Amino acid sequence: MYSMKNWSGYLKWTPSDVYLPNTENEIQEVVLKALNAKKKVRIIGSGHSFTPLSLTDDFLVSLDNYQGIIDVDKEKLTATVKAGTKLHLLNDLLFEHGLAMPNMGDINQQSIAGAISTGTHGTGTAFGNISTQISKIKFVNGKGEIVSCSETDKPELFKAAQVSLGTLGIITEITLKCVPTYKLELIIDKERLDTVLENYQELNKRYRNFEFYWFPNTPYVMLKLVNLTNDEPDKSSFSSYVQEMVLENYTFKIACEVSKVFPSLTRKISGIAADTIGKHRKVNHSHKVFITPRLVRFNEMEYNIPVEAYREVKKDIVNWINKHNRTVLFPLENRFVQGDDIYLSPAYQRDSAYIAAHVYNKKEPTKYFRALEEIFLAYNGRPHWGKMNTLTYDLAQKKYPMFDAFTKLRAEQDPDQIFLSDYLKTLFIGY
Ligand SMILES: Cc1cc2nc3c(=O)[nH]c(=O)nc-3n(C[C@H](O)[C@H](O)[C@H](O)COP(=O)(O)OP(=O)(O)OC[C@H]3O[C@@H](n4cnc5c(N)ncnc54)[C@H](O)[C@@H]3O)c2cc1C
DSSP states (O other): OOOEEOTTSOOEEOOSEEEOOSSHHHHHHHHHHHHHHTOOEEEESSSOOSSSTTOOSSEEEEOTTSOSEEEEETTTTEEEEETTOBHHHHHHHHHHTTEEOSOOOSOOOSBHHHHHHTTOOOOBTTOOOGGGGEEEEEEEETTSOEEEEESSSSHHHHHHHTSOTTOSEEEEEEEEEOEEOOEEEEEEEEEEHHHHHHHHHHHHHHOSEEEEEEOTTSSEEEEEEEEEEOSOOOSOOHHHHIIIIIIIIIIHHHHHHHHHHOGGGHHHHHHHHHHTOOOEEEEEEHHHHSOOOOOSOEEEEEEEEEGGGHHHHHHHHHHHHHHTTOOOOSOEEEEEEOOBOOTTOTTBTSOEEEEEEEEETTSOOHHHHHHHHHHHHHTTOEEOTTSOOOOOHHHHHHHOTTHHHHHHHHHHHOTTOTTOOHHHHHHHTOO
């Protein structure tokens, strides 16, 4: 028995066996062993999901020993990598080859397979989620076979595999569509929420990557405005360090602890946090600009909504917080993503906005998340697969036009359902 927990500590489980294969053959052997022993198999990347995707009493497979670049094609700007490669290592290795990912989310601790499997995304209306940045996937399916698919080879299976929650098999290799290395300028600034809601389309046009954090109970947001630059990376990263580590992490940690003990101070603390937003500029190579260290542990819910509904959803959230006189400490994160054609991508066939809510991990998140979820669902919201939500089969089937195509392909790849845990059965089978 092994004791496992996810990043936030909310999920705890005890698989009977944990496997750390070093080769594709060893990965195949685990699947064959599970088939023989009639055991379930779940896969874990870095355990950064908030949903019970990796929970199992049986076999848990981690590809932490299966990391690195297999091949780089400098002409085609592609890199084939081992699926367990963590994004921080991946980006350092790509950089050595003069390559970079076109876009990233706001941390680099995930494995590449884990990131694509839940549709992990960054921000920027010219960019889809990270799963759109890949052209080929290799995996060991539920029969123990090695299967390849790509944009041109078995394209339907590929569209299913691009976001599959680890239910088609164990991904072993991923081919990434890269770009030459580039530098970014990040501007952090303070603005009023109503001004941003008026101008968010314009800001999305003006900046390569635009996002903002709204501090509930205040009229203010922190803008993050990112564009390409030819400027040299900042020589001294001290001010960035102070902003990111001290303000965004340590000060916030203290704020969380104080508000836990004295909930009545939460509103005041939120105001003070909004007051600390100052204008700030940072220039660096792309993979160093996208990333913000996250030292305060939280639980998170994030929904994708059609971008056309964005303003209405925001208004409903503000009204709900005001009506219920609700005090909220963590800022709500707002990002924008291009639509795609991946079967289970929350951005399937729609340009999207993502709104994320966070709750300190020592506080109960369910009531607040449920209230926001009702608002998101009223506007045809689709949850981030890795973040807390209450989606089950019936609703998932309604929300995803290609849901049945996905489950059919899934069943073909995994006829004995070895990759379906109880939780995943509630999503893909309905009982
Ligand atoms: C602090 C923090 C910041 C975050 N920031 C963002 C963000 O900016 N944008 C965003 O969209 N999300 C974000 N997330 C969510 C996170 O990116 C996703 O939950 C992601 O899936 C986690 O990757 P992981 O490697 O930890 O995978 P895990 O959480 O361990 O697993 C995720 C899924 O991938 C599957 N999986 C893992 N490896 C394989 C494999 N080899 N083959 C098949 N399936 C596999 C698992 O079975 C599971 O279904 C954040 C999470 C945290 C905790």
